[in-house]
Amino acid sequence: MALVLTEEQSMLRDSARGLISDKAPVSHLRHLRDSKDPTGFSKEFWHSFAEMGFAGLLVPEEFGGSGLGFVEAGVIMEEIGRTLMPSPFLATSVVAASALNRGGNAAQKAEFLPKISSGSLLATLAIDEGAKHRPLQTNLQAVRAGNGFKLSGAKALVVDGHVADLLIVAARTVGSPGEREGLTLFLVNPAAKGVAVERTIMVDAHNAARIEFANVEVDADSVLGEVDQGAGLLDGVLDIGRGAVASEMVGLSEEVFGRTVEYLKSRKQFGKLIGEFQALQHRAAELYVDIEITRAAVMKALQALDADIAKAASAVAVAKARAGTTATRAVQEGVQMHGGMGMTDQFDIGFFMKRARVCEELFGDANYHTEQLARARGY
Amino acid sequence: MTDTVAGDSEAADLETFRVETRAWLEANCPPEMRKPATSDADVFWGGRNAKFSSEPQRVWFERMRDKGWTVPDWPKEYGGGGLSAVEHKVLRAEMGRIGARPPLSSFGIWMLGPALLKYGNEAQKKEHLPKIAAGLIRWCQGYSEPNAGSDLASLQTRAESDGDDFVITGQKIWTSYANYADWIFCLVRTDPTAKKHDGISFILFDMASKGVTTKPILLISGYSPFCETFFDNVRVPKSQVVGTVNRGWDVAKYLLQHERAMISGMGERGVGRPLGQIAADSVGTDAAGRLDDAMLRGRIASFDVDEAALAACAERAVDLAKAGQAHPAFSSAMKYYGTELNKRRYEILMSAGGVDALEWESERSRQGARPRAWLRTKANSIEGGTSEVMLGIVAKRILDLPGA
Ligand SMILES: Cc1cc2nc3c(=O)[nH]c(=O)nc-3n(C[C@H](O)[C@H](O)[C@H](O)COP(=O)(O)OP(=O)(O)OC[C@H]3O[C@@H](n4cnc5c(N)ncnc54)[C@H](O)[C@@H]3O)c2cc1C
Numbered sequence A: 001m002a003l004v005l006t007e008e009q010s011m012l013r014d015s016a017r018g019l020i021s022d023k024a025p026v027s028h029l030r031h032l033r034d035s036k037d038p039t040g041f042s043k044e045f046w047h048s049f050a051e052m053g054f055a056g057l058l059v060p061e062e063f064g065g066s067g068l069g070f071v072e073a074g075v076i077m078e079e080i081g082r083t084l085m086p087s088p089f090l091a092t093s094v095v096a097a098s099a100l101n102r103g104g105n106a107a108q109k110a111e112f113l114p115k116i117s118s119g120s121l122l123a124t125l126a127i128d129e130g131a132k133h134r135p136l137q138t139n140l141q142a143v144r145a146g147n148g149f150k151l152s153g154a155k156a157l158v159v160d161g162h163v164a165d166l167l168i169v170a171a172r173t174v175g176s177p178g179e180r181e182g183l184t185l186f187l188v189n190p191a192a193k194g195v196a197v198e199r200t201i202m203v204d205a206h207n208a209a210r211i212e213f214a215n216v217e218v219d220a221d222s223v224l225g226e227v228d229q230g231a232g233l234l235d236g237v238l239d240i241g242r243g244a245v246a247s248e249m250v251g252l253s254e255e256v257f258g259r260t261v262e263y264l265k266s267r268k269q270f271g272k273l274i275g276e277f278q279a280l281q282h283r284a285a286e287l288y289v290d291i292e293i294t295r296a297a298v299m300k301a302l303q304a305l306d307a308d309i310a311k312a313a314s315a316v317a318v319a320k321a322r323a324g325t326t327a328t329r330a331v332q333e334g335v336q337m338h339g340g341m342g343m344t345d346q347f348d349i350g351f352f353m354k355r356a357r358v359c360e361e362l363f364g365d366a367n368y369h370t371e372q373l374a375r376a377r378g379y
Numbered sequence B: 001m002t003d004t005v006a007g008d009s010e011a012a013d014l015e016t017f018r019v020e021t022r023a024w025l026e027a028n029c030p031p032e033m034r035k036p037a038t039s040d041a042d043v044f045w046g047g048r049n050a051k052f053s054s055e056p057q058r059v060w061f062e063r064m065r066d067k068g069w070t071v072p073d074w075p076k077e078y079g080g081g082g083l084s085a086v087e088h089k090v091l092r093a094e095m096g097r098i099g100a101r102p103p104l105s106s107f108g109i110w111m112l113g114p115a116l117l118k119y120g121n122e123a124q125k126k127e128h129l130p131k132i133a134a135g136l137i138r139w140c141q142g143y144s145e146p147n148a149g150s151d152l153a154s155l156q157t158r159a160e161s162d163g164d165d166f167v168i169t170g171q172k173i174w175t176s177y178a179n180y181a182d183w184i185f186c187l188v189r190t191d192p193t194a195k196k197h198d199g200i201s202f203i204l205f206d207m208a209s210k211g212v213t214t215k216p217i218l219l220i221s222g223y224s225p226f227c228e229t230f231f232d233n234v235r236v237p238k239s240q241v242v243g244t245v246n247r248g249w250d251v252a253k254y255l256l257q258h259e260r261a262m263i264s265g266m267g268e269r270g271v272g273r274p275l276g277q278i279a280a281d282s283v284g285t286d287a288a289g290r291l292d293d294a295m296l297r298g299r300i301a302s303f304d305v306d307e308a309a310l311a312a313c314a315e316r317a318v319d320l321a322k323a324g325q326a327h328p329a330f331s332s333a334m335k336y337y338g339t340e341l342n343k344r345r346y347e348i349l350m351s352a353g354g355v356d357a358l359e360w361e362s363e364r365s366r367q368g369a370r371p372r373a374w375l376r377t378k379a380n381s382i383e384g385g386t387s388e389v390m391l392g393i394v395a396k397r398i399l400d401l402p403g404a
């Protein structure tokens, strides 16, 4: 398959870009942050998103979705990255929709997927517990009780956790932290007794929560996939999330870079445009090359996910690792080359730096994914 | 969606091509040719005095030549395989799958051929392309001069008009394999009064011509792959100018795009086994099977990430070109990254090899293969345009940054 967008994918990009840049430029995020908006994203805009078929982009058509693939999801994520629009798209439409679609039984799919497609249900995966992304370290306990389970433990950085109507919780049913065996995913209603949600205001002004589970009772029907065997399902779902976040980081990197190059062409010092200084030219050129290479790696990963999720792990590790180092470099150079202006809150560049930092931690940073590649290659 | 049917049958044809190609390669590529060449002597360059270093090398070359697959995407009428871009991609992927090495290496294939296909007249194409495809003539590149390196357009080798001929006098330097080459593609100044880019012509001539001499230069690797090349009143028919007289810079630049694309491929040229495993041979592993040098392991893993990403980008560059969306200067971006990455590869190999990688002359070290290869890679970011020049091209031509 060619590593370029098809005509349909380019059209999807153009319509997403048109909509997002028009209705949710960076000032949209700034407004949500400064007004301390309790939702943290625009519900109205989310409905337009759903009407365009984006909310159910990955959901099969039989459940009211568009039945598109991960390359298309990446196209949307990239556009989101350009304006940093806070949106339920990642948590609900990419990660949760994939978990339900891949792991759900007929009843679960029929119940939740149509609501995701229509934009009426927000869902999210609750996975990380410690400071770093370590899925196998999951230690939230799920013990059998009566017909179901009781969940106890806590989750951090639950994206959109403060507004989600459905939590997909990774828990340990047997074994100890570090083991693949014994992980199980549960569908949990955040209104259930014992669930305590604390919205966390993050550096990037996007949406996340800490969630505590104190003897939360769920019945057996709420298991997503197989008991004790959730690691396989989780691997695939996380890789899908990683591909999506990597796409967001490509969009973000390119936007910061574009703004920076424009600045180099307009700011004068020493009687010259600063873009005339070779010290800056070469750094800009290196960054361009980095972004192009990362874009290709991310596209490769998304195509690999579309072809066979089970075989995409290495391509995804490469993509997320590259996206992390590239975005980090892009935002640092972005601030630096804007001089004092880059340091001001009034200027947008700082928003990109903050979001890049969060994206880097989401679903594993560059170190994590570089390590995964080393293990996969056996050294 | 009216073209779905056509699309499907195209896909089916391509799948048939893949299956047939795989079977043909399995049957025809000798096992010895399914690993990378270990030294320059192990590479087949063709030419009047060509010798095969082994029987499998001869067999592999001849079988590929007979299919036109030394130059798979050139038109059949010029000795090529006539493959479409997608078929060529399939062939490359299938060769890569079994580690098949190119049957013929040649400046004619990488550089002159594409330039002739675009700028040559019919007589020139008919004369030269089939001989390149069949490995009959070996070419060298006469671009650089002692005072014209990065600033190539300041070259001074003169070509004086004399009736139907040009008479060429001057000196080239760093001319790779000039002492083995049969013909040269050369940049000469045909109008010394014009602005520097406007008085250059691109001309072809036989290295056996009267007045051509070469003098090998020894490289830090201990090998001597290039020469100083001198022209003393070399007489060349004007019909051997490619493109228009005084417009040679266009041809030269176009050729450089291809040269750079070729050199960038070095960054993704696997050494066969993964670097991490090669390193394990000398560094050893801990109880968990991990390299017993955590810092080196990290460097290798980062390298592997970048190498895989570059391979994706190289693939995308071809696809973009096919879709007509490629920037003509993109090969400079790839050349920069690919060559810097290849230098990183060999720094890692030297670091992993430790003391074992230091021996220079012995059977055991295959005559110092690793340190010599390491030193040779240092030229990657110089030859074909330096890294700094590549970054300058990206800054100006792609990013459109101000200042000359
Ligand atoms: C937190 C903070 C506190 C400050 N406090 C003070 C203060 O108390 N008093 C005060 O007077 N100032 C202060 N400054 C201002 C500071 O000194 C300037 O921001 C700094 O000198 C850079 O100038 P500039 O912002 O105009 O950037 P510019 O000069 O416009 O630079 C933009 C970019 O171009 C690059 N560049 C510029 N010229 C060249 C060149 N010739 N070659 C290569 N690259 C070049 C720069 O390195 C930079 O990356 C402060 C700045 C900050 C961020």
Ligand SMILES: Cc1cc2nc3c(=O)[nH]c(=O)nc-3n(C[C@H](O)[C@H](O)[C@H](O)COP(=O)(O)OP(=O)(O)OC[C@H]3O[C@@H](n4cnc5c(N)ncnc54)[C@H](O)[C@@H]3O)c2cc1C
Residues within 6 Å of the ligand: B140, B141, B142, B143, B144, B145, B146, B148, B149, B150, B151, B173, B174, B175, B176, B177, B226, B379, B382, B383, B384, B385, B386, B387, B388, B389, B392
């Ligand atoms: C192994 C090898 C094989 C070669 N084969 C051939 C061949 O077959 N035919 C042929 O014609 N040539 C060949 N070359 C020559 C090669 O193309 C030149 O070496 C190259 O173009 C650089 O020119 P130079 O050596 O004169 O370096 P210079 O141009 O003198 O450069 C010296 C340093 O200055 C830097 N520099 C120069 N200009 C700038 C600038 N504007 N901005 C920033 N930095 C700058 C360079 O990057 C470099 O680091 C070969 C070279 C090598 C090493």
